[in-house]
Amino acid sequence: MDLREISRLLYQIKLTNQEINTLFKKETGFSFFRSFNSRDQRDELGEFFQTAA
Template sequence: MNLRDTSKLLYQLKLANQKMTTLFEQDTGFSITRYELMLFLRESGPCSQTVLQTQLQIDSAAVTRHLKILEEEQYVTRERNQDNQREVFVKVTEKAKSALAHCEAEHERAQANPFPLSETEERTLLALLTKLVK
């Protein structure tokens, strides 16, 4: 693949990302990062901001910004570790669990698929993108 083809591929990925994240935010009311944060917390339970940063592969400042917004909306709570005051534990609230369940139910009810791809194509794309990120 020459440089021009690589450039085209990367640009198409950028455009696809913009379009799909906009559709996701319109459907759920959450940014994809905040949604993933809440899902991770729901699935794993309370954890430190450092764990969130590592799991979601975003910098600490971004984690803090997202958590501040989620905390203001009462989707998460943050508490300092009593044994180590520098460490902050984050926990998803019942309001967040309810909002996530609502999003999932709406998605199931509408059988909404924002991707113009088959399930097999979606799995293949996910595998390829995961490979690129690693």
């Protein structure tokens, strides 16, 4: 696998990751990249994952 092919694959992974993060934020209202300012926000996200499992 040459460098261009690796670069193309990494770029595709980056785009897919952005799409997943956008969908997650639309569905949950949470952003993976938002810093949590309070314990309540962290607790809320934890509860979401517990109920989703």
